[in-house]
Amino acid sequence: MTTTTAARKRYLSDNPRFLAGLFMSPAVIYIIALVGFPFVLAIIYSFTNISTGNPELDFVGFETFRRVLADPVFREALWNTFLFAVMANLLVVVLATALAEVLIKDFKGKWLVRFLVLLPWVAPVSLATITWLWTLDSIFSPIDWVLRELGLITENVYWLGRPGSAMGSVIAVQVWRIVPLAAVIVMAGLIAIPSEINDAAAVDGASSWRKRFQVTIPLLAPIIAVAVLFGVILSISDMSVVYVLTRGGPTNSTQVLSTWAFIKGIEGGALGQGAAVALFLLPVLIGITAVVLRLARRREVL
Amino acid sequence: MAVVEVRGLRKEFGDVVAIDGVDLRSEEGEFLVLLGPSGCGKTTLLRMIAGLEQPTDGEILLGDEDVVGLPPRARRIAMVFQSYALYPHMTVANNIAFPLKAQGTDPAERSVKVQWAAELFGIERLLHRRPRQLSGGERQRVALARALVREPTVFLLDEPLSNLDAKLRAAARDDLMEFQRRIGITTIYVTHDQVEAMGMGDRIAVMNHGKVRQLGTPEEVYHHPADVFVAQFLGSPPMNLLEATNFLFGFRPEQFLPEGIADHEGDRVPFTFHVNRIEYLGSERYLYGHIREYDETKIIAMLPATVTLPIAVDQNHKFSVARDQLRFFDRDLGNKIPPQTLNP
Numbered sequence: 019m020t021t022t023t024a025a026r027k028r029y030l031s032d033n034p035r036f037l038a039g040l041f042m043s044p045a046v047i048y049i050i051a052l053v054g055f056p057f058v059l060a061i062i063y064s065f066t067n068i069s070t071g072n073p074e075l076d077f078v079g080f081e082t083f084r085r086v087l088a089d090p091v092f093r094e095a096l097w098n099t100f101l102f103a104v105m106a107n108l109l110v111v112v113l114a115t116a117l118a119e120v121l122i123k124d125f126k127g128k129w130l131v132r133f134l135v136l137l138p139w140v141a142p143v144s145l146a147t148i149t150w151l152w153t154l155d156s157i158f159s160p161i162d163w164v165l166r167e168l169g170l171i172t173e174n175v176y177w178l179g180r181p182g183s184a185m186g187s188v189i190a191v192q193v194w195r196i197v198p199l200a201a202v203i204v205m206a207g208l209i210a211i212p213s214e215i216n217d218a219a220a221v222d223g224a225s226s227w228r229k230r231f232q233v234t235i236p237l238l239a240p241i242i243a244v245a246v247l248f249g250v251i252l253s254i255s256d257m258s259v260v261y262v263l264t265r266g267g268p269t270n271s272t273q274v275l276s277t278w279a280f281i282k283g284i285e286g287g288a289l290g291q292g293a294a295v296a297l298f299l300l301p302v303l304i305g306i307t308a309v310v311l312r313l314a315r316r317r318e319v320l
Numbered sequence: 321m322a323v324v325e326v327r328g329l330r331k332e333f334g335d336v337v338a339i340d341g342v343d344l345r346s347e348e349g350e351f352l353v354l355l356g357p358s359g360c361g362k363t364t365l366l367r368m369i370a371g372l373e374q375p376t377d378g379e380i381l382l383g384d385e386d387v388v389g390l391p392p393r394a395r396r397i398a399m400v401f402q403s404y405a406l407y408p409h410m411t412v413a414n415n416i417a418f419p420l421k422a423q424g425t426d427p428a429e430r431s432v433k434v435q436w437a438a439e440l441f442g443i444e445r446l447l448h449r450r451p452r453q454l455s456g457g458e459r460q461r462v463a464l465a466r467a468l469v470r471e472p473t474v475f476l477l478d479e480p481l482s483n484l485d486a487k488l489r490a491a492a493r494d495d496l497m498e499f500q501r502r503i504g505i506t507t508i509y510v511t512h513d514q515v516e517a518m519g520m521g522d523r524i525a526v527m528n529h530g531k532v533r534q535l536g537t538p539e540e541v542y543h544h545p546a547d548v549f550v551a552q553f554l555g556s557p558p559m560n561l562l563e564a565t566n567f568l569f570g571f572r573p574e575q576f577l578p579e580g581i582a583d584h585e586g587d588r589v590p591f592t593f594h595v596n597r598i599e600y601l602g603s604e605r606y607l608y609g610h611i612r613e614y615d616e617t618k619i620i621a622m623l624p625a626t627v628t629l630p631i632a633v634d635q636n637h638k639f640s641v642a643r644d645q646l647r648f649f650d651r652d653l654g655n656k657i658p659p660q661t662l663n664p
Binding site: 214219225237 | 371421423
């Protein structure tokens with residue numbers, strides 16, 4: 019019986035172990051080449067005094083970290099990073115939760131609103147931030163123009179030129195950028211709440227505020243935690259908004275760790291110190307991630 | 321306690337007419353069942369009474385007050401949902417207390433009432449658990465306690481037993497009936513399960529395509545169906561329907577008996593029944609076949625286990641139906657008509 023022998027023949031593609039390896043290899047290669055390798059390199063660099071002028075790997079132990087910590091700019095950047103991440107994400111939570119409620123409502127032109135809400139997220143971050151750079155320009159800012167026409171100010175604000183308003187501006191732009199992602203995550207959570215729970219709350223006599231704060235938001239908490247996790251990680255690790263708007267200025271008042279690492283390591287050539295700055299918050303980020311994910315899971319099985 | 325009444329109720333979702341002119345009035349303290357196939361509008365009707373949907377047209381009266389336009393919380397109704405819809409993040413005690421908090425009951429009175437409701441349903445020992453830690457039957461009791469703790473005037477139930485397994489369902493049905501009798505609250509109960517409807521309802525409203533086809537006691541809707549739909553929706557197996565010259569007539573499978581079993585019982589109409597297949601189900605036998613004079617139509621006869629008469633397959637048998645058990649329907653409209661003469 020020829021058919022049986024043909025059917026019995028084993029091909030390499032019948033082997034699940036081979037197939038698994040084959041299908042996973044693009045992702046694995048990608049992660050190793052573009053994430054794993056630079057990550058390991060950064061760890062190695064942070065224990066050397068390597069610089070663009072002296073590309074030799076001389077291990078100096080924690081000397082690089084000590085020097086980075088001694089720098090007052092670093093301490094300012096650390097505080098700014100904290101302020102930036104916390105303030106931005108507090109605003110993101112409130113705005114995203116409110117926006118998500120709008121997004122799931124059924125109304126005319128819903129697709130247009132959804133599109134506009136998502137726009138900041140799909141636009142390339144540097145391009146979008148350059149638009150903000152013009153919007154907040156010291157001379158031509160349309161915001162200043164409107165305020166002036168309304169008679170609220172007599173001279174321009176110089177949004178990015180003064181320490182306080184510069185910090186406010188970078189936080190605002192960061193919020194503008196992260197809110198769509200958070201809103202979509204929260205919206206997914208809202209959709210996942212069974213409609214009978216909302217009906218039950220209505221029949222049980224809950225006003226819309228009571229329903230929101232005692233039913234909807236507690237049920238959303240795990241999802242909001244995930245949105246915050248993404249937001250915090252993006253705010254701490256991504257330098258685009260601050261770098262494009264202020265480069266950390268004026269006088270380091272908006273300097274955050276990610277921009278400081280770039281300025282120190284790439285622009286200043288001190289590769290070892292740049293790597294040390296960049297890695298400084300890694301343990302903190304890992305800690306936050308572990309705590310948030312655990313919380314989210316516990317809420318899930320409650 | 322209050323009477324629920326709807327008048328000329330209509331509900332349209334876009335082009336779809338979910339409720340097409342319903343008039344219905346419950347009695348005081350009655351257990352009224354809305355029965356129908358899925359999509360017949362029974363849940364929509366219940367949700368409109370609850371205030372979760374607004375009617376396109378018509379009136380809804382709760383205790384003689386028109387409540388159309390009032391939000392659910394202003395209607396003093398309680399509702400139990402198919403999934404029970406317990407708040408998963410709250411303990412059982414907080415679930416039951418939620419409607420009381422919403423209406424601003426003070427904490428001392430609140431805990432007394434929660435205790436009362438928990439005792440009523442025998443769930444005192446579960447008060448500190450969360451819904452996830454409860455079995456299906458326990459969840460149902462919590463849902464009932466939460467619904468009744470406010471002492472509502474009308475009690476609405478949307479297929480509350482359909483999430484329970486068969487064994488639990490019988491016990492839960494029993495419990496539910498007992499609570500309803502004891503509290504004496506007007507109850508509207510939605511189900512697609514005719515056994516539940518027949519067993520629990522004081523009256524049944526049989527619905528189809530957004531209309532109430534018949535409203536009556538279980539005996540009335542079963543024995544005197546108002547139309548062909550009701551005749552064939554109720555009963556398992558359903559009523560046999562045959563087409564005579566210019567009308568339809570039907571009879572229940574259990575009324576169709578072989579010669580020699582019920583001959584002495586008055587005026588009977590004889591038929592020649594050709595049996596194709598027999599299903600033996602323990603407590604009864606189903607005989608599938610057709611009547612010679614009405615060749616096309618399939619007929620089912622149901623013989624109780626007490627009838628031990630042997631029936632041979634692929635042969636003609638003499639069967640008969642009591643004349644007063646024949647039901648007649650208009651051939652085109654399907655509605656009930658007075659008895660006609662059969663001349664086969």
